[in-house]
Amino acid sequence: MRATLDDEKKEITVNQELTLFNQTTDTLTTVLLNDWNHAYSAKSTPLAKRFSDEFVRSFHLARNFERGSTKDLAMTNERGQTLEFFRPEKHPDLVEVYLRDKLAPGEKMVIRLAYVSKIPSAKFTRFGYSSDGSYYLKDWFLTPARYDDHQFVRYSNVGIDDIANGISDYDVEISVPKKMDIDSDLDVKNSFVDQNSTKLTFSGKDRNSFNLFLAPRSELRSYKNEMVEVLNGVEGNKVNDYQKAVIVDRIVHFVHDNVGNLPFQKITVSEADYARNPFYGLNQLPSFISPFPDSYLYEIKFLKTYLHNYLQASLRLDPRRDNWIYDGIQIYVMMKYIDEQYPNAKMMGGISSLKILKGYHLINLDFNEQYSYFYMLMARKNLDQPIGFSKNKLIKFNEQIAGKYRSGLSFRYLDNFLERDVVPETIKEFYSFAAKYQTDGKDFEFLLKTKAYKNIDWFLETVINSRDIIDYKFTDLEKAKDSIKVNVHNKTGTTVPIPVYGMKKGQVVWKEWLENVKSDSTFVFERKDADKIVLNYKNEVPEYNLRNNWKSLKGFSVGNRPIKFNFMKDLEDPFYNQILYVPSITYNLYDGLSPGLRFHNKTILDKPFTFDINPIYSPKTKALTGSYALMVNQNFRDSELYNVKYSISGNHFHYAPDASYLKLNPMVRLNFRNKDNFRDNRKELLMVRNVVVYREKTDFVVDNPDENENYSVFNMRYVNSRSEVTNTLSFSTDVQVANKFGKTAVELEYRRLFENNRQVNLRFYAGVFMYNKTSNDFFSFALDRPTDYLFDYNYYGRSESSGIFSQQLVLSEGGFKSKLDQPFANQWISTVNASFNVWNWVELYGDAGFVKNHDLNPHFVYDSGVRLNLVTDYFELYFPVYSNNGWEIAQQNYNEKIRFIVTLDPKTLVNLFTRKWF
16 A cells, blocks of 8 residues: 555545455455545444434534545556445445456455545544644555455444454555654554655554554654563653653563463554543543542553553454453453552542541442442443443443443453453463454353353353343341351342352451352351351442342341441442432522532432432521432333332422422333333433422412412323434423313424534424313413423522513423513413524524414414524523514613523533433
């Protein structure tokens, strides 16, 4: 391959010669080429679709110049004859070539290609060109796809670095402007510099890919020992070159001893590689509050990235289908490294030495124990997936964090169970084999079983290829001076080995592994002076619940855990009932800025039962207000109905200067999803509740008769929505039944971001009263400002009819922005809301519809104006222009007509950033 970079155009002109050697048993008439650079060419490619699914807007909104593509592609055979080719449907980043002559087994054929690779911006996937003038290039050229099971592997680029290339020998000549340095993990053969350019020739044998770095000044530094040359660009500004050299040398030797010999002379490890797959955890904190020494952080960064690149470059595995082996070896070796080099390392680093924080389970947790909690975070949310799944089917959090950590924990689990170095020896033997021959997960399983002296069928069936929950507990216990008789209950029916420990004063005095505990089983152990018996004490088994795993052997058996109070947040501690307390602050116009103190049991992991009690002092009324919530959370593992929440909650605040309200809300919420595809953003929920409200009388609110003070409303709501960056569609229906009224409504919302970056928002709302015996509009459908008699919305001044607080907009019911003369409908309402952008976040909006009141004809209403859509649903401004009121922009007190949406609720704001992960 001869390639020439045009730095100004960000293009590489390529002339390429492929020698195809048919080492299969099939005669080939076509050949498939991977053209992953072309995945950046349009907003409809699988890569673009994945960006949209994960709420990444940068690719869709990027300029055309920032995207990549393959242009001017032409192919000929060795006789100079043109070859026909096409891009398969749904795979625009693949090229299928018709061969003029059949390629029989054992034969070779030459194909010549000429094309231009337009390099994309690195801001999308870290591969491409950066604003500092550097390039990190990978999979930017055409190469034959791997042939497996009598067909070419058809993998599109979805940004997870798992290309299925055939193993190749490379000879590459790259020419760049003279000002640039060139680095690669291929071997340098020749170099030449003239007045305008630098030209280097590289080669490499038996590679599945290679990395190429171009920069005005190379950021990669060479570290070489007797095993390998490492071109290292991992950043560590506060770590000097000598420290880096020591760390690199130590890790290179450790990986060599515990994995195997790198089959190449050179490997690259860049900061971009680390940024693509960082070490998620507390070391992500800003450096000025980091609890770890700089050298330790650098060591972890380099270790993780070096292992990733080492395995990716060496193993001839399918990185999409068998990704659990890559992840398992990587995290297992990392954990082993910490055990050997830093056996006393804590999850919170140096903070663990502060005596004032010793009461926190988070502080006392060993560094390697954090992996289990990241996995369990997803398991408790019922979002975990089998680690044996194809990598492209995993949701982002599982693909980058939870699944990766669960793989390493699984290897460690098996190692603890088998002992005798079975797992580490299997890893080394498998690596040696997989570095030379194409392999898969079955080969790894075969090697394990030949070395294991116990039955490990459960490992692949349950731990790797299922999402079955593991949960054991003690039930009955009989103790004697020298023995213990105990019953172990398998709560989920998932049968895997589980260790049981005898403890004395916090120290392990004995340990045994229990196998084949399918339901209830009774075991007798020698006591050996133990004062406590614990299942899975060291959390070797990825168990769902550790809170039911111990029994005291002291005098009177204590079954209940003691209560422990902690300030702010903590991890779940299996040996205590934790009550967390944290200051809170709320605001509304009538209570003012109100301080409070929350008491709850919500640790970082979801629980089956939670409570949240938040007493608040209202400085304006000098009264005690607040809220509470009790919730039971039930997960269903294998059905469309995956979660049910049973709750009862209450609020007590002021809705007017001299009047408070009390809301009681018992509720059941059923959540549905696609059980076969967790990446599907479609969500369904059915909510059934009964809202009971008690309101004090007040002279500040007009139309406040007896029927508006105390009331009860039965409410049923169904929502079906699918949301992503480019396309959002949501449907909901709502039924409310009370003594004096019954009503039903339907809402349809559609949001589309087109390829020209124009965004259209459409919303349809219609509601009708089934019966209505009320005497005012308190329960009526609202055109622009719902009365919120169910107290669902976060109004800052809910009873205001003038002033800034009356201008707060809640986009509900009629969804109008202008305040019209007929703002309510006591019979039926039907409206359409629309907006489209004219420049970035500046949009034009328009609303139209009908309102129908008793004894009146339907009234046509409309408004229009300008919308500043700064952050959709979170921060928006509306400027009315024309409506039933006429030209509003020319009327007096126009500033009072401006409407706003501002979301201050932390939980709602957090969802804006976490939605791409789950």
